[in-house]
Amino acid sequence: MKQDNCIFCKIIAGEIPSQTLYEDNQFKVILDVGPATKGHALILPKEHYANLYELPEDTASDVFKLAKKMMAKMTEKLHCDGFNIVQNNGEVAGQTVFHFHMHLIPRYKNDGEILKYIAGSPSQEELAEIKKIITE
Ligand code: AMP
Numbered sequence: 001m002k003q004d005n006c007i008f009c010k011i012i013a014g015e016i017p018s019q020t021l022y023e024d025n026q027f028k029v030i031l032d033v034g035p036a037t038k039g040h041a042l043i044l045p046k047e048h049y050a051n052l053y054e055l056p057e058d059t060a061s062d063v064f065k066l067a068k069k070m071m072a073k074m075t076e077k078l079h080c081d082g083f084n085i086v087q088n089n090g091e092v093a094g095q096t097v098f099h100f101h102m103h104l105i106p107r108y109k110n111d112g113e114i115l116k117y118i119a120g121s122p123s124q125e126e127l128a129e130i131k132k133i134i135t136e
């Protein structure tokens, strides 16, 4: 179902222009207008789901199948050296468009630091506490 005021629903409906790399009845893959690298693309399900929490399981698995196909094709055509697959959920996680999307970011040797986090150094005991919280 299309959601009013959703920029990606408008792109899917053809109301806002986009450069479409791939389309079928379930998905549209477009170039990101603010690319991190050459070829940065977004997989959009045509149905509106705000995030991965809302995405049906079947669609979630189909997104990854399509990501794999797109990666192969883009690697062949762009001659990139690797890929980051990024998917943000929630404002705190950096999500700015609240229509589920998966970023496909081609990586090239010496393209600089695009995604970086500072690794913590918890003890095994601290990790065990977290494991307990999640699994019990
Ligand atoms: P996120 O921060 O994960 O929600 O990513 C949203 C992405 O959508 C950003 O990388 C934006 O550059 C991209 N974006 C926003 N508007 C458009 C648009 N009209 N066409 C293509 N990409 C867009």
Ligand code: ZN
Pocket: 002, 003, 006, 007, 008, 009, 010, 047, 048, 049, 098, 099
């Ligand atoms: Zn939408």
